[in-house]
Amino acid sequence: MHIFKILFKNAFRHKLRTALTVLSITIAILAFSLLRTVISAWYAGVDASSASRLVTRNAVSLIFTLPLSYKEKIRQTEGVSIVSYGNWFGGVYIDEKNFFANFAVDPKSYLDLYPEFKLGEEQKNAFLRDRKSFVAGKKLAAKYGWKIGDIVTLRGTIYPGNWEFVMRGIYEGKDETTDESQFFFHWDYLNETLKKTAPGRADQIGWYMIGVTNPDLATEVAGRIDRAFKNSIAETLTETEKAFQLGFVSMSNAIITAIRLVSLVVIVIILAVVANTMVMTSRERIGEYAVFKTLGFGGWRIAGLIVGESLVITMTGCAIGVVLTFPTAKLFGHTMGSYFPVFNVGNDTIGYAIISSVLVGILAAIIPTYRAIKIPIADGLRSIG
Amino acid sequence: MENKAPIVEVRQVSKSYHRGNQTVPVLQDISFDIGDGEFLALMGPSGSGKSTLLNLIAGIDKVDAGTITVGGIDITTLSETDLARWRSVNVGFIFQFYNLIPVLSAFENVELPLLLTSLPKAERRAHVETALGVVNLLDRMDHYPKQLSGGQQQRVAIARAIVTDPTILVADEPTGDLDRVSTEEIMELMDNLNTESGKTIIMVTHDPRAARKAHHIRNLDKGVLNNDAHL
Numbered sequence: 001m002h003i004f005k006i007l008f009k010n011a012f013r014h015k016l017r018t019a020l021t022v023l024s025i026t027i028a029i030l031a032f033s034l035l036r037t038v039i040s041a042w043y044a045g046v047d048a049s050s051a052s053r054l055v056t057r058n059a060v061s062l063i064f065t066l067p068l069s070y071k072e073k074i075r076q077t078e079g080v081s082i083v084s085y086g087n088w089f090g091g092v093y094i095d096e097k098n099f100f101a102n103f104a105v106d107p108k109s110y111l112d113l114y115p116e117f118k119l120g121e122e123q124k125n126a127f128l129r130d131r132k133s134f135v136a137g138k139k140l141a142a143k144y145g146w147k148i149g150d151i152v153t154l155r156g157t158i159y160p161g162n163w164e165f166v167m168r169g170i171y172e173g174k175d176e177t178t179d180e181s182q183f184f185f186h187w188d189y190l191n192e193t194l195k196k197t198a199p200g201r202a203d204q205i206g207w208y209m210i211g212v213t214n215p216d217l218a219t220e221v222a223g224r225i226d227r228a229f230k231n232s233i234a235e236t237l238t239e240t241e242k243a244f245q246l247g248f249v250s251m252s253n254a255i256i257t258a259i260r261l262v263s264l265v266v267i268v269i270i271l272a273v274v275a276n277t278m279v280m281t282s283r284e285r286i287g288e289y290a291v292f293k294t295l296g297f298g299g300w301r302i303a304g305l306i307v308g309e310s311l312v313i314t315m316t317g318c319a320i321g322v323v324l325t326f327p328t329a330k331l332f333g334h335t336m337g338s339y340f341p342v343f344n345v346g347n348d349t350i351g352y353a354i355i356s357s358v359l360v361g362i363l364a365a366i367i368p369t370y371r372a373i374k375i376p377i378a379d380g381l382r383s384i385g
Numbered sequence: 386m387e388n389k390a391p392i393v394e395v396r397q398v399s400k401s402y403h404r405g406n407q408t409v410p411v412l413q414d415i416s417f418d419i420g421d422g423e424f425l426a427l428m429g430p431s432g433s434g435k436s437t438l439l440n441l442i443a444g445i446d447k448v449d450a451g452t453i454t455v456g457g458i459d460i461t462t463l464s465e466t467d468l469a470r471w472r473s474v475n476v477g478f479i480f481q482f483y484n485l486i487p488v489l490s491a492f493e494n495v496e497l498p499l500l501l502t503s504l505p506k507a508e509r510r511a512h513v514e515t516a517l518g519v520v521n522l523l524d525r526m527d528h529y530p531k532q533l534s535g536g537q538q539q540r541v542a543i544a545r546a547i548v549t550d551p552t553i554l555v556a557d558e559p560t561g562d563l564d565r566v567s568t569e570e571i572m573e574l575m576d577n578l579n580t581e582s583g584k585t586i587i588m589v590t591h592d593p594r595a596a597r598k599a600h601h602i603r604n605l606d607k608g609v610l611n612n613d614a615h616l
């Protein structure tokens with residue numbers, strides 16, 4: 001017999017009590033992991049963003065546009081390699097609840113600037129050739145069952161009317177941090193239509209996307225661009241893509257902080273649950289621990305018995321919780337796909353779940369261990385009979 | 386078997402308990418010897434301090450004053466850790482309520498003290514089987530305590546007490562919870578351990594039938610040893 005056998009036998013002595021405790025830990029770990037995954041999904045765009053790309057927008061607000069005429073001047077700025085541009089289109093596919101990001105972009109430069117959107121050579125050429133075409137991410141295309149050649153109609157909200165697009169390509173992400181649910185089409189198609197229907201809104205850019213020759217000099221380049229448009233009709237604000245994304249994300253900072261806090265509270269709750277179980281258990285076993293001590297088991301071994309039992313219970317719950325996290329996150333990501341394009345359980349999340357469980361297992365055993373060690377053997381034995 | 390050099394020397398031992406700010410004296414200035422291979426019965430009315438004295442000799446309680454030497458070692462000077470190690474080698478304890486671990490089989494209960502030794506698995510098994518053979522329970526070694534009668538449980542407990550071949554065996558009312566037949570069995574076993582294996586046994590009892598097997602009976606009354614009856 002190995003001493004571990006005693007831990008397991010002890011842990012499952014009260015089957016119902018242990019089962020309930022394990023269940024609580026499982027649910028808590030599941031909640032903890034999902035909450036943390038929501039947070040990392042929220043920041044996925046930021047993490048995937050590149051430090052070698054800059055975004056230039058109207059200094060007043062993102063709602064205001066910039067003239068198309070800035071393009072040449074930006075291109076000529078020292079340190080700039082590629083300039084692309086786009087507008088948020090905000091079209092609705094059939095119903096409002098089918099939300100996904102859709103932009104009008106300059107196709108060639110956009111694909112050059114975003115190599116993480118992998119598009120086959122043939123599809124790429126077809127897309128570039130057809131001015132009324134669009135490309136969608138693999139996830140998005142799969143969701144709506146779009147195939148190459150399909151015609152998709154978006155109802156414009158910012159730009160009124162029904163807009164028809166032909167699907168010419170489906171891109172794949174470079175890795176799992178890449179958003180595979182974007183929809184982008186030719187900026188020229190939008191602009192030329194506007195020229196006819198709303199000439200005042202034509203030749204306006206939502207934001208410029210800029211590639212720099214040397215990422216280390218990105219901030220200098222950003223400063224140069226903004227200085228070039230100082231005192232012009234539309235002053236610019238240029239920042240790294242990361243800072244730009246963070247600007248969106250931090251709008252909801254309070255919510256993220258709240259979610260973080262809740263994930264910590266969940267851990268504190270399981271600590272209380274496990275501690276309660278361990279206190280009850282070890283109180284019932286004071287006599288048994290006295291017997292162990294009589295046989296010569298020292299303080300460390302008694303501590304090992306109690307902490308070990310506590311760990312057996314918490315790690316069982318943790319293991320089940322972690323195993324369940326993956327399918328649950330998949331399901332969750334599937335239903336919430338439009339809000340969280342990238343919803344993957346990170347290794348760090350699993351790591352934190354495991355570390356928290358180990359800590360809970362140890363902390364929950366401290367008081368029972370202290371009591372079991374401190375009580376004189378004679379008193380412990382007296383509690384039997 | 387008698388008149389051997391003492392294996393236990395109790396000298397001027399006093400012990401009291403504190404309840405609140407009240408002091409309850411239990412043992413007062415007790416001195417006596419126990420010879421190697423002796424079978425001693427400690428008798429006396431309930432509350433006279435028998436268990437307390439036994440616990441002191443077994444090293445699971447601490448004296449207030451005096452010394453207790455077992456096998457040449459003054460155990461009153463040992464630290465908690467050293468005392469635990471000393472117990473695991475030198476003392477076999479038999480309790481009134483058997484105190485087997487309910488989730489472990491008879492075999493595993495007997496094996497428990499051996500987990501503190503460096504004996505490899507095969508040797509542990511041999512020791513456990515020998516001990517269970519002595520108490521004649523080899524056929525029940527996979528049974529759990531609740532599947533055994535009181536007498537059988539106490540025999541498992543005796544096997545657990547002797548498996549490490551300790552210097553002294555201490556028993557606190559080992560037959561206190563048993564019927565007449567089981568009491569006979571247990572006492573027969575204790576007698577065999579004493580006469581055939583030469584084990585020194587110190588047994589607390591208030592059952593005169595149980596005490597009959599002992600060589601000596603010492604009476605404890607109100608914390609004082611007042612006679613040394615010789616059977």
Ligand SMILES: Nc1ncnc2c1ncn2[C@@H]1O[C@H](COP(=O)(O)OP(=O)(O)O)[C@@H](O)[C@H]1O
Nearest residue numbers: 379402403411430431432433434435436437438
């Ligand atoms: N831990 C303790 N705290 C307070 N009083 C105790 C404690 N242990 C024993 N006593 C008291 O010491 C006396 C002797 O107890 P004990 O040695 O168990 O007697 P016996 O075994 O002879 O019946 C009793 O009066 C008992 O109440």
Ligand SMILES: [Mg+2]
Nearest residue numbers: 435436437557
């Ligand atoms: Mg007693």
